[in-house]
Amino acid sequence: MENVGTALAEMTLPQTSPLAGEPIDRADAERLASVLKALADPARLRLLSLIQSAPDGEACVCDLTAPLGLSQPTVSHHLRILTEAGLLEREKRGVWAFYRLVPSAIGTIADLLTPPRKRATKKAPR
Amino acid sequence: MENVGTALAEMTLPQTSPLAGEPIDRADAERLASVLKALADPARLRLLSLIQSAPDGEACVCDLTAPLGLSQPTVSHHLRILTEAGLLEREKRGVWAFYRLVPSAIGTIADLLTPPRKRATKKAPR
Numbered sequence: 001m002e003n004v005g006t007a008l009a010e011m012t013l014p015q016t017s018p019l020a021g022e023p024i025d026r027a028d029a030e031r032l033a034s035v036l037k038a039l040a041d042p043a044r045l046r047l048l049s050l051i052q053s054a055p056d057g058e059a060c061v062c063d064l065t066a067p068l069g070l071s072q073p074t075v076s077h078h079l080r081i082l083t084e085a086g087l088l089e090r091e092k093r094g095v096w097a098f099y100r101l102v103p104s105a106i107g108t109i110a111d112l113l114t115p116p117r118k119r120a121t122k123k124a125p126r
Numbered sequence: 127m128e129n130v131g132t133a134l135a136e137m138t139l140p141q142t143s144p145l146a147g148e149p150i151d152r153a154d155a156e157r158l159a160s161v162l163k164a165l166a167d168p169a170r171l172r173l174l175s176l177i178q179s180a181p182d183g184e185a186c187v188c189d190l191t192a193p194l195g196l197s198q199p200t201v202s203h204h205l206r207i208l209t210e211a212g213l214l215e216r217e218k219r220g221v222w223a224f225y226r227l228v229p230s231a232i233g234t235i236a237d238l239l240t241p242p243r244k245r246a247t248k249k250a251p252r
Contacts, residue, residue: 018175023193029168029175036166039239042155045162049144049155067149110239113165113232 018112035109038085043068044078048087048106051099060096144238161235164211169194170204174213178227186222 018024018032038044050067051059064075079099082088087106088099144150144158164170176193177185190201205225208214213232214225 018171018178023175023179024172026168026172029171033166033168033171036162036171040159040162040166042152042159045144045155045159046150046152049149052144053149106239110236113236113239 032109032112035085035087035105038081038087039109041078041081043070043074044082047075047078047082048101051088052101058098058100060098062096158235158238161211161213161231164207164213165235167204167207169196169200170208173201173204173208174227174232177214177225184224184226186224188222 018029024032039048046068047064050064051057054063061072061075061079064079065072068075070078079088079090083090083099085105087102089102091098091100144155150158165174172194173190176190177183180189187198187201187205190205191198194201196204205214205216209216209225211231213228215228217224217226
């Protein structure tokens with residue numbers, strides 16, 4: 001359970017957006033859905049939020065249990081899901097593991113979900 | 127089951143992003159998670175994709191069963207979840223209901239997930 005965190009790099013998110021005007025294929029839809037499933041949980045959204053707003057943008061389990069009001073095993077479970085989805089990266093230092101966001105991963109999801117009408121304003125046809 | 131589709135308008139998505147540098151509260155996290163759950167399914171992502179790329183950006187169940195290889199009740203079930211989440215709007219015309227994307231809803235989710243580093247490039251501190 002230690003060597004997780006490279007799932008997203010290995011799996012690569014779809015290059016095409018479900019909203020880009022061309023249907024995405026089944027495999028791309030499955031990859032994107034699996035990352036969205038990791039995001040689609042209130043405790044995990046709050047964890048991302050707390051880590052993002054922590055000093056230096058990183059936090060360990062010890063920082064996160066009290067603000068969430070959840071046990072350490074539960075927080076660790078959610079952190080593992082986010083790490084396996086490639087949304088967090090994990091670094092062990094001493095007895096604690098520290099977590100930080102992988103901004104490129106979340107940025108990619110945001111781009112994939114940006115409706116074409118919004119994107120079109122950036123490079124509208126003449 | 128007919129009067130759905132206004133869920134998102136009634137519920138309103140959080141104004142703050144989980145990635146905006148300030149922790150989102152429990153209620154906002156629950157609202158955002160419920161919309162992400164509706165998105166986090168391969169069949170539903172493909173449905174959004176097919177509807178978006180259809181002529182006039184709209185489609186009825188009758189257009190969607192064959193490309194997805196799913197039964198009409200299954201497609202209707204997924205369309206209902208997307209409509210209840212406020213991601214699709216539904217208009218009954220004759221015997222068929224037609225569905226189209228609610229771009230503002232999906233755009234809001236994309237904005238909420240856009241990492242601050244990306245946004246910061248627009249107004250970087252000197």
